[in-house]
Amino acid sequence: MSAQTRDLRDWLVARVATYLRRSPQDVDPAVPLAEYGLDSLTALAISTDIEDEYDLVLDPALAWDHPTIDALTAVLTGLIEAKERA
Amino acid sequence: MAGSGSAEQLFSTFRKRVVDNPDDPAVTFVSDLVDSPDYSALSYSELDSRARRVASWLAERFAPGERALLLYPPGVEFAVGFFACVYAGLVAVPAPVPGRYRHERRRLAGIAADARVCVLLTSEDAVAAVSAWAAEEGVSAVCHPSDSAAGDPAAWREPAVTPESVALLQYTSGSTGRPRGVRVRHRNLLSNVDAICAAFGFGRAQRYGSWIPLHHDMGLIGMLLPGVLRGRGYVQMDPVAFLRRPHHWPLLLDRFDVNATAAPDFGYDLCARRVTDEQVAGLDLSRLHGAVSGAEPVRADTVARFLARFAPAGLRPEVLVPMYGLAEATLMVTGTARRAPVRTALDRAALEQRELRPAASGAARDLVGCGAPRAGELLIVDPDNAEPLPQGRIGEIWLRGPGVAGGYWDDPEATARTFGARLADGRGPFLRTGDLGGLLDGDLYVTGRRKDTLVLHGRNLHPQDIEGELRERHTELDGLHGAVFTVGGHDGATGPDTGEVVVLVHEIRGHWGPDHLAAVAAAMKQTVAREFGVPVGAVALVRPGAVRRTTSGKVERSATRHLYLSGQLDVLLLSEDPLVAAALGPLREVSV
Numbered sequence: 001m002s003a004q005t006r007d008l009r010d011w012l013v014a015r016v017a018t019y020l021r022r023s024p025q026d027v028d029p030a031v032p033l034a035e036y037g038l039d040s041l042t043a044l045a046i047s048t049d050i051e052d053e054y055d056l057v058l059d060p061a062l063a064w065d066h067p068t069i070d071a072l073t074a075v076l077t078g079l080i081e082a083k084e085r086a
Numbered sequence: 087m088a089g090s091g092s093a094e095q096l097f098s099t100f101r102k103r104v105v106d107n108p109d110d111p112a113v114t115f116v117s118d119l120v121d122s123p124d125y126s127a128l129s130y131s132e133l134d135s136r137a138r139r140v141a142s143w144l145a146e147r148f149a150p151g152e153r154a155l156l157l158y159p160p161g162v163e164f165a166v167g168f169f170a171c172v173y174a175g176l177v178a179v180p181a182p183v184p185g186r187y188r189h190e191r192r193r194l195a196g197i198a199a200d201a202r203v204c205v206l207l208t209s210e211d212a213v214a215a216v217s218a219w220a221a222e223e224g225v226s227a228v229c230h231p232s233d234s235a236a237g238d239p240a241a242w243r244e245p246a247v248t249p250e251s252v253a254l255l256q257y258t259s260g261s262t263g264r265p266r267g268v269r270v271r272h273r274n275l276l277s278n279v280d281a282i283c284a285a286f287g288f289g290r291a292q293r294y295g296s297w298i299p300l301h302h303d304m305g306l307i308g309m310l311l312p313g314v315l316r317g318r319g320y321v322q323m324d325p326v327a328f329l330r331r332p333h334h335w336p337l338l339l340d341r342f343d344v345n346a347t348a349a350p351d352f353g354y355d356l357c358a359r360r361v362t363d364e365q366v367a368g369l370d371l372s373r374l375h376g377a378v379s380g381a382e383p384v385r386a387d388t389v390a391r392f393l394a395r396f397a398p399a400g401l402r403p404e405v406l407v408p409m410y411g412l413a414e415a416t417l418m419v420t421g422t423a424r425r426a427p428v429r430t431a432l433d434r435a436a437l438e439q440r441e442l443r444p445a446a447s448g449a450a451r452d453l454v455g456c457g458a459p460r461a462g463e464l465l466i467v468d469p470d471n472a473e474p475l476p477q478g479r480i481g482e483i484w485l486r487g488p489g490v491a492g493g494y495w496d497d498p499e500a501t502a503r504t505f506g507a508r509l510a511d512g513r514g515p516f517l518r519t520g521d522l523g524g525l526l527d528g529d530l531y532v533t534g535r536r537k538d539t540l541v542l543h544g545r546n547l548h549p550q551d552i553e554g555e556l557r558e559r560h561t562e563l564d565g566l567h568g569a570v571f572t573v574g575g576h577d578g579a580t581g582p583d584t585g586e587v588v589v590l591v592h593e594i595r596g597h598w599g600p601d602h603l604a605a606v607a608a609a610m611k612q613t614v615a616r617e618f619g620v621p622v623g624a625v626a627l628v629r630p631g632a633v634r635r636t637t638s639g640k641v642e643r644s645a646t647r648h649l650y651l652s653g654q655l656d657v658l659l660l661s662e663d664p665l666v667a668a669a670l671g672p673l674r675e676v677s678v
Contacts, residue, residue, distance in 0.1 A: 022665060026664075032608065032611070032612060033615075034608075034611040034612045034614075034615035035608065035611060035663075036663065037585075037621035037622060037623055037663055037665075038615055038621065039542075039543070039615065039620050039621040040543075040619025040620070041356075041619075042621070044326070044329050045330070045360070048330040061186070064615075064616045067612065067616075
């Protein structure tokens with residue numbers, strides 16, 4: 001895992017922990033977010049935060065199609081790399 | 087008498103504003119507040135001319151009293167469609183544009199069928215989505231974009247309507263989850279709009295603005311109509327823009343000089359939690375005179391946090407006005423403005439005995455007073471024997487007066503049951519609201535809802551839809567019973583930090599090992615989170631027959647909920663968020 005990917009994953013863990021009102025060490029990146037009570041409002045907030053932080057435009061269904069932080073990290077890493085190449 | 091009586095009419099009220107204020111903005115839609123500020127607006131004369139054009143098109147094809155489904159994305163066009171219906175004497179049926187959730191698309195088709203709509207009014211940018219949904223669901227009504235050039239504004243004639251004519255079918259959920267259209271008459275709309283203005287002492291000086299969708303009664307009846315008919319116009323923003331960036335709501339109020347706004351509790355909660363000090367620093371909310379909290383239980387904690395959050399921006403406590411209302415009473419029932427919200431600590435043991443008693447010591451639950459009844463008569467009634475109850479006692483809220491709607495569309499049986507209630511001494515008819523509450527020092531305190539509807543983040547969800555979806559997706563549950571309900575938030579069962587979550591209790595067949603049960607539970611959470619967008623706090627899988635039902639076979643959700651909360655549910659597997667388990671711990675200790 002590259003340093004950039006790890007940063008992205010840790011950042012996502014921190015955002016998810018804030019929204020779902022628990023501490024970052026209680027959020028397992030491999031566990032589906034639905035287990036932590038993810039709802040459409042939180043999914044939207046997280047997707048907006050990602051857009052603002054990484055200057056991306058995302059499909060609103062992203063968090064549902066990639067239901068864990070690990071899966072989200074993988075797809076976002078790809079999107080960020082594609083953007084940097086462009 | 088075809089619309090020419092002396093009684094004030096909805097369309098004549100609007101026409102008077104067109105004459106008085108032709109060039110003032112009637113409706114404004116703000117699409118971007120920050121990056122590249124942008125908005126679109128229709129002046130009173132533009133809205134009038136656009137509505138007459140569409141009304142002429144409608145009048146050539148349909149008779150007064152026929153129904154038009156209004157399917158508009160956020161924007162100014164909804165107002166054109168609505169006033170076109172008013173001008174043509176058609177009954178407007180506002181509904182959300184079909185979206186990605188399957189249960190919502192189905193429910194919308196149920197509404198179109200129930201109302202027997204003759205036309206789908208929408209805008210050019212949504213025609214494709216609306217047509218695709220109509221084809222998929224077999225809805226055959228013609229689809230007409232109101233921003234097309236069809237129709238001649240000069241050909242409009244006054245419609246054959248009376249104050250008793252139905253203006254609007256506001257769809258709501260009955261106790262069975264089947265959608266029911268509330269028949270809101272022209273006179274109901276005008277009287278509720280005037281009751282709202284009178285409650286605040288608002289007139290033409292006030293501008294209204296919010297992000298509430300216009301297919302929601304609080305958006306159309308609570309905001310757009312008072313703003314356009316009685317105020318200085320209505321300013322709106324996309325609800326999703328608010329959900330993404332909550333600080334855009336207060337920013338809209340400040341930038342567009344808005345004096346009156348409204349939202350359900352969750353909107354205030356979202357702002358209190360997500361708006362930062364930096365975002366508050368640039369705001370001036372001193373010109374905001376009224377912010378209604380309604381449509382959801384008003385949480386004492388939310389009110390306090392919202393007021394504290396925006397006090398530095400000049401927001402005064404008396405601006406936030408908790409209200410109680412429902413579609414069956416057009417909208418507003420109670421509300422008292424020009425005072426800080428009244429928060430009362432009530433004795434928890436007394437509440438369980440159905441009494442409102444201020445807590446002296448011991449366990450208390452803080453409730454917010456929803457103000458005094460505005461028009462007509464409000465009674466608290468014992469639901470078992472139809473006897474009126476005195477001050478301080480909790481019972482079902484019954485109403486009569488000018489706001490009470492004309493019943494449910496095409497459902498005389500449900501209309502008689504809900505709108506035709508009589509007291510033990512024969513007085514009536516009253517509207518039975520299905521909500522529980524009591525009066526204390528002139529204020530209504532709402533303590534519970536008798537319907538099973540789940541109210542989450544401003545959305546109404548139906549447990550039947552969720553239970554059905556689970557059985558459809560998970561073969562292990564097929565043909566069995568489930569009970570879906572919420573815990574946390576306003577009911578005082580869990581602390582404010584967990585928020586409100588959904589609990590899924592379902593029977594499961596077969597002798598599965600713990601691993602398979604856990605896998606089914608995880609998949610159920612995923613289904614509900616994905617298809618309904620609500621947070622799942624726990625899944626309980628139980629043996630067939632373990633979900634409580636009445637002798638006639640109806641699922642008893644509140645009884646099942648009580649068993650779950652007290653830890654007495656006999657489970658095969660309980661997969662519970664540790665936060666929820668921790669919050670419920672004290673409750674379960676008590677009942678052991």
